[in-house]
Amino acid sequence: MAMRKREDEVYPNAAGIDVGGSSHWAAVPAHLASQAGCEAVREFGVMTDDLNALAEWLLAVGVDTVALESTGVYWIPVFEVLEQRGLKVWLVDARQLKYVPGRKSDVQDCQWLQKLMSLGLLRAAWRPSAEVCVVRAVVRQREVLLTEQASWVQRMQKALVQMNIQLTEVITDVMGQTGQAIIRDIVVAGQRDPKMLARHRHRRIKASEADIVKALTGNWREEHLFVLRQALAMYDDIGKHLAECDAKLDALLQTRAVARVDIGKAPRADSKARAEFEVRQALANWAGVDLTRINGLGVTVVMKLLSEIGPDVSRFASVKHFCSWLGLCPGTKISGGKVLSSGTKRSANRVRQALKLAAQALARSESALGAFYRRLCARMDKPRANTATAHKLARMVYFMLTRGEAFVDQGQQRYEEQQRQRSVAALKRRAAALGFQLNPVAAA
Structure with a gap:
């Protein structure tokens, strides 16, 4: 293993690959290239033999980590070949690279990618397991x-x-x-x-x-x-x-079933609901919990959710990281101590889109989540209320998958009563701060 050349390098043996449709450019650290007696930047083709040659060259030089720019679908074969060879591959969002204007070429792109990776300035995108x-x-x-x-x-x-x-x-x-x-x-x-x-x-x-x-x-x-x-x-x-x-x-x-989850009695074999019940049962057995119990999450939404992220969300350190990855948590754009914007980031995440559709379906739901959505719609515009409700649904999904607990709806009436008690308590605190006291009106 080569020694670290600079104290500020986090990944001293990292390589960077600029992915393209007709060729791939790879850059390795200068000290590894000098030890191996080869150039620090090389171009490889896109055929399978070329990708195998790329992996062999990286291993021969002494690279242990590779940063790969997510370009279209061209990165997928490179990612799979390098991962099969035992290299640790980081898929990086192109928006994190911040190229210097006027200085962009394939050679400079892969070198810049390698530099940022060695300094630990990049974050790896999440890719689900093979299954x-x-x-x-x-x-x-x-x-x-x-x-x-x-x-x-x-x-x-x-x-x-x-x-x-x-x-x-x-x-x-x-x-x-x-x-x-x-x-x-x-x-x-x-x-x-x-x-x-x-x-x-x-x-x-x-x-x-x-x-x-x-x-x-x-x-x-x-x-x-x-x-x-x-x-x-x-x-x-x-x-x-x-x-x-x-x-x-x-x-x-x-x-992919990991456990037999009881989701209730199955409909008759000749019933139209039997096919949907069987899919729901299969999804529950895969996830370990029945996510369709959450109001608004139907079989189609749960199918899309599990097919995108899978039942294992341990990759995310906390529920906040999970919601941030979905693009559902408020943003933090602060300058000079002043909040410039707190809106959510733009994202084409499929799970985010599915949860927002599920939130929209709660408009007429006689449940606690339905009452929550309607209360937000009364306070703000519908798009923001939809995003906030989708955020709440995402948190429920995360906790169900990590804790294995079943969802129990508290009901619209109980939720509204809790909100009423909170409003009364807030009014009492406000009145006390102004030197007044609230007394309930006696029933006639």
């Missing part, structure tokens, strides 16, 4: 498929409107039971008679059969029917891929 990354890839692929499927539904709606088939005016969900039956009868069977198509109306549809007949009376044009036919075919094809994703997720979750 979590596998689930994350499938969940993200499923989200992509859902987005594409929704876009083809919009194309079907557009084709119908262009023919003045106002199906959306009488049916809420075009791809529901009634909507699909009508569209498939139009595309597959070639039915054009509005009265025959209206017979597919489900008894729970509010619009009458006569209203549906009016909505299905339009101008049938061949070019729009062609678009409708292809859009329906794409919708069905994506549905098959979604089924494959669901089967893959089910298999992955079954292998």
